[in-house]
Amino acid sequence: MPNPSPLSNESLGPSNPEAERDRGRLRRSVKRPVQFLSFWGAIALPFIHLPLLTQGLGDPxxxxxxxxxxxxxxxxxxVGHGYNR
Incomplete structure (x- = not known):
């Protein structure tokens, strides 16, 4: 006789294929804008580094x-490395 688990899996319920598809669509719809912003942010951020470097890094x-x-x-x-491949 197997020992019953102290935690119940009843709350997990059966998987819903429709909900899985909706989550997949949501991920795809969010992924592209996030990659776009990350890609262009990675390009723009070094221009902010330049004034800090010219000022010097003596101040903590x-x-x-x-x-x-x-x-x-x-x-x-x-995050943005896969944008526009």
């Missing part, structure tokens, strides 16, 4: 801003 706030922008740029490159 400027350094932190530069590193945050750099991290955002790397994330934008990753």
């Amino acid at each position: 706030h400027v350094t932190l801003t530069f590193l945050a922008l750099l991290a955002i740029n790397v994330l934008a490159l990753y």
Whole structure:
């Protein structure tokens, strides 16, 4: 006799193919604009880095801003790399 699980799966219910299709359509409809914004953001962000670099990174706030922008740029490159293929 198998041990009953302390957690019930009754709330999960059977999968609904229509709901799965709707989620797939939603993902596709959101993916393209997100990739577009990320792609062009990755292109534009280095122009914001230039004034920070010319000002110098001696101030901790400027350094932190530069590193945050750099991290955002790397994330934008990753998300937007598949745009317009």
